[in-house]
Amino acid sequence: MGDPPSPTLQDSPANETDAQRASTTERSGSDGDRPDRTAIVVARDAADPDTTEIRRLAAAAGYAVVDALTQRRREDGQYNVGRGKAEELARRVAETDPDAVLFDSELTPGQYSSLTALLPDGVRVVDRHRLVLDIFEAGAGGKAARLQVELAKLRYERPRVRETEERTHMQRAAETGSRLVDIEKRIRTVERKLDTLADRASERRAERREQGFDLVAIAGYTNAGKSTLLHRLADDLSIAETAPEHADLDGVAEVEDRLFKTLETTTRRATIDGRRVLLTDTVGLVDGIPHDLVASFSATLDAVADSDAALLVVDASDSAAEMRGKLRVSLAEIDEPRGELLVALNKTDLGDEDDLAERRRAVGEVAGDRVDEIVAVSALDGAGVGRLADTVVDALPDERAEFDLPNTGETQAFLAWAHDRGRVAVEYAGERVRVEFSARPAVVERARSRAATIRAD
Ligand SMILES: Nc1nc2c(ncn2[C@@H]2O[C@H](COP(=O)(O)OP(=O)(O)OP(=O)(O)O)[C@@H](O)[C@H]2O)c(=O)[nH]1
Ligand SMILES: [Mg+2]
Structure with missing residues (x-):
């Protein structure tokens, strides 16, 4: 577990030149599209420069990576990397003639202009932040x-x-x-x-709660498997096909081994233990992006903050260290949901029991105080998804009420109303109907006032 997609992607900072030169022929587009532009990637870090993620971002932006440089060093004010490394970069650019140089860090405006001046004309200098923006813009x-x-x-x-x-x-x-x-x-x-759009989304969430839906947000680092899990949990029928009032919901949440496949929140319906849930798939989070940019994706953050339960999907096929890092980033970006925060430890099909135990411990260490439950799943083969669904239902606000009503038309209308909003068990006893109703507390409250107006005729 934890291997990057191809062995040639492995970094060896100690022997960067040879390792990176050997990687010059690999192809980076992981989605089957032929990348139409080329790039050199550059990763600098004081502790552990690693090009895995910048390569994946490059692929998502449509670049084939033709060369890579890493440097273990603190940031240089002028070039971000040290002067010597920047000059080496200029030589390599002259050799391979890429369309762009992609920096894993964020460049200051000053570094950006020094690099542009140093590098051969025509090569674009792009930092991580700008690269993510390019991906989002294209998608x-x-x-x-x-x-x-x-x-x-x-x-x-x-x-x-x-x-x-x-x-x-x-x-x-x-x-x-x-x-x-x-x-x-x-x-x-x-x-x-x-x-304005956010206000409308918020009104819609309120309406759906009124209708008896519980709102569950699926969040997490990019490529963790959020959309795959949405498909696993969602009903086959997209809600848009069944209810015109939900025409804004769509059933498309594409899955691909590509960073930032999902660029918009997508909501689908699921029925879990008779409980009607709306699942919202969100935009993936990523490290090294200033908070401002994440804040621009407010629909994702609002969906999490205003959920009855949030499901944080974690890729358990990452190394434990990598997983910890991504989990920290994810938790730093999302607000506390109104309801419980559950962690889905996903892609467990790729590891064994020991790996899983280690990943569980890692989640506990990083997020123990914020996370209510950790459930291991494979969204791909479905293992553990049933248990996850049960955990979600247990986490949702619930209230029960019992009613003893006359068997009348009014009661039948009440039952139809209740069926649409929660779970109903009915027992007929002569002229009477005993009803057991469970739903969100606000809905149960309304059921009580409705039932109180029903009279025997
Ligand atoms: N082996 C394995 N692969 C999985 C599992 N879940 C998802 N994947 C794969 O992981 C990749 C990413 O899955 P997505 O569902 O698109 O991930 P996402 O979190 O929605 O990604 P973004 O929308 O890009 O943020 C795809 O190739 C999936 O097939 C799993 O349980 N096991
Ligand atoms: Mg997705």
């Missing part, structure tokens, strides 16, 4: 996702443009119109539009 389909990407890009640009404008003559900026002013204006507009 964002729906209105909310497009606005969120635009906001993230504007927020990315703002400090960079501010620095440039501060360096150039302010007077000239005033004459030609300030790009910074335009950016700030547009940021406010996009934020307003997104606020």
Whole structure:
């Protein structure tokens, strides 16, 4: 477990040159698309430079990685990597002529311009943050996702443009119109539009709770298996096909071994133990992205914060150390859900009992105080998914009420209403109907007031 997708992806910082030169022929697009551009990746870290994730991000952005450099070093103010390494990079760029150089870190505007000046003309310098934005921009389909990407890009640009404008003559900026002013204006507009969408989403969640649904959010690091788990748990019928009032829900949550496959929240219905649940699949989280960008993906964060139970999916096929790191990132980004936080330890088909025990311990160590339950599953082959579903149901708010009602038309109408909103057990005794009803506390409360108005006729 824990191996990167291909042995050639393994990094060896101590012997980086040979190891990385050997990897020059590999192909990076993991989705079957032929990458149409090439890149050199660069990873620098004070402790453990590793190109696994930047390579996967590169593949998701459509780059074939033709070379890689790593450096164990603290950050250099001018080039991010040390001067010697930057010069080596320039030589390698001249040799392989890639379209871009992809940095695993975030570059300051200053580092960005020094690198651009040092490297041969025409090669694009892209940092991790910008690369993630490119992936999102290429994949964002729906209105909310497009606005969120635009906001993230504007927020990315703002400090960079501010620095440039501060360096150039302010007077000239005033004459030609300030790009910074335009950016700030547009940021406010996009934020307003997104606020409106967020309010609507929040109203919709309230309506669905009224209708008796419990809301469960599926969150986690990118590629953890969230969408696969959604498919496992969801009813076969997409809710959009059955109920026109849910036309905004769609059944598509594509699964692929690719980072950021899902770029929009997707909601589907599941019935677990008779309980009606709406499962929302969310956008994957990733390390090394400033909080601002994550905050731009507010639909994902809202879905988690406003869920009755949140399912945090963790890839147990990662090494325990890697898993810990990703779990820390995920927990740092999401807010406390209203309800319980459950961890689904996924991809257990790829490991053995010992691996699993180690991963459980790791989750306990990192997140023990925030996590209510840990359930091991394989979303791929279905192992453990039944137990996970039971755990979800146990975590949902529930209340029971019993009613003794006359067997009348009014009672039948009440039963139809109750069936739509919770679980109902009915026992007929002569002229009377004994009803046992369980549902969300607010729904049970309404059932009580309805039942109180039913009279024998
Ligand atoms: N072996 C194994 N592979 C799995 C399992 N669950 C998911 N996968 C694979 O992991 C990859 C990512 O799965 P997705 O469901 O797309 O993951 P995701 O978390 O939705 O990813 P993003 O939307 O990109 O954030 C796919 O290749 C899945 O087939 C599992 O239980 N076992
Ligand atoms: Mg997904």
